[in-house]
Amino acid sequence: MGTPPLLLLFIFVLLLAPACRGQQKVPSAPRNFVAELTSATSVKLTWDAPTAANGALLGYYVYHDRMANGEPVIEKNSKKRIVMIRDSTKRYYELDNLDPNTEYSFRLNAFNRNGDGEFSERRSVITQGIPPEAPEIVSVSLDRDEPPVVARIEWKMPKVKPNETPIDKYHVWLRAQGYPDSYIKSKSVDGTDLSTTISGLWMGVMYDVLVAAENREGLSNNATETIATPVGSPDGEPIGVQYEVMKGKIVVSWRPPPEEKRNGNITSYKAILSAMDESTDRFEKMVSSMYL
Numbered sequence: 539m540g541t542p543p544l545l546l547l548f549i550f551v552l553l554l555a556p557a558c559r560g561q562q563k564v565p566s567a568p569r570n571f572v573a574e575l576t577s578a579t580s581v582k583l584t585w586d587a588p589t590a591a592n593g594a595l596l597g598y599y600v601y602h603d604r605m606a607n608g609e610p611v612i613e614k615n616s617k618k619r620i621v622m623i624r625d626s627t628k629r630y631y632e633l634d635n636l637d638p639n640t641e642y643s644f645r646l647n648a649f650n651r652n653g654d655g656e657f658s659e660r661r662s663v664i665t666q667g668i669p670p671e672a673p674e675i676v677s678v679s680l681d682r683d684e685p686p687v688v689a690r691i692e693w694k695m696p697k698v699k700p701n702e703t704p705i706d707k708y709h710v711w712l713r714a715q716g717y718p719d720s721y722i723k724s725k726s727v728d729g730t731d732l733s734t735t736i737s738g739l740w741m742g743v744m745y746d747v748l749v750a751a752e753n754r755e756g757l758s759n760n761a762t763e764t765i766a767t768p769v770g771s772p773d774g775e776p777i778g779v780q781y782e783v784m785k786g787k788i789v790v791s792w793r794p795p796p797e798e799k800r801n802g803n804i805t806s807y808k809a810i811l812s813a814m815d816e817s818t819d820r821f822e823k824m825v826s827s828m829y830l
């Protein structure tokens with residue numbers, strides 16, 4: 539009874555056949571595989587060549603998975619998570635622009651003409667939080683164009699990546715061009731607000747409008763715009779008026795009105811000299827502000 543010897547031999551040959559073709563083996567696993575963060579959201583992978591190339595190495599495949607609760611997230615477009623490196627001498631690979639606050643898991647294998655080799659161990663990293671992108675200013679307008687001048691600023695929430703830390707606040711600055719930074723007006727509003735008003739702007743001034751978003755990780759870059767307030771006639775008089783009489787001449791000197799009362803660039807001053815008893819003609823002289 540039992541199996542006919544010929545059939546046994548046939549099965550034996552079938553089992554042995556793949557193992558006999560030694561030169562058709564795939565590479566063993568790459569060694570010393572390491573994944574390390576090079577910034578909050580970039581990673582550098584490094585490795586050494588497999589011990590057994592089993593033929594000419596052609597390159598590597600790098601696999602990366604987003605992890606959730608310790609498991610790879612099955613993504614629809616799974617091709618994106620495999621990178622082919624057609625360079626057998628390559629010993630590193632860098633990925634940037636990963637999502638913040640996210641665990642990623644990596645592994646790789648080498649390939650030769652016979653196919654994909656054995657996998658390295660998995661290595662994981664958890665990316666860090668990042669500050670938000672700059673918001674986009676949608677409009678800057680004047681709610682009131684006479685004193686107290688009121689500007690209205692509206693913006694759009696910046697794009698946020700998956701897992702990005704939520705925006706806590708927006709900061710708005712109005713910087714009068716040509717004046718020191720100590721004249722900056724600023725306001726902070728809640729992270730859910732997308733507009734605000736700032737009042738008490740000077741007239742006749744070009745303002746830089748800056749808006750930044752802030753989260754727990756820090757401030758975004760500034761979005762910038764400008765707005766000009768309308769010019770008005772000066773509200774304040776020249777200050778420090780002095781005069782000196784010499785050789786039948788009167789020399790009058792002064793300083794411009796305070797910044798907040800100029801309501802624009804002063805273009806000229808008028809000096810008037812009249813006798814107290816109005817017995818003689820008045821002298822009037824226009825002085826261009828260029829010559830102050």
Ligand SMILES: *[C@@H]1O[C@H](CO)[C@@H](O)[C@H](O)[C@H]1NC(C)=O
Pocket residue numbers: 716742743744769802803
């Ligand atoms: C005031 O003068 C400065 C400097 O010349 C100029 O940049 C600015 O545009 C002027 N402002 C107005 C409202 O004309």
Ligand SMILES: *[C@@H]1O[C@H](CO)[C@@H](O)[C@H](O)[C@H]1NC(C)=O
Pocket residue numbers: 711713748750758759760
């Ligand atoms: C944005 O503008 C404000 C006000 O001028 C400044 O303090 C801040 O440093 C600016 N932020 C950046 C990232 O340049």
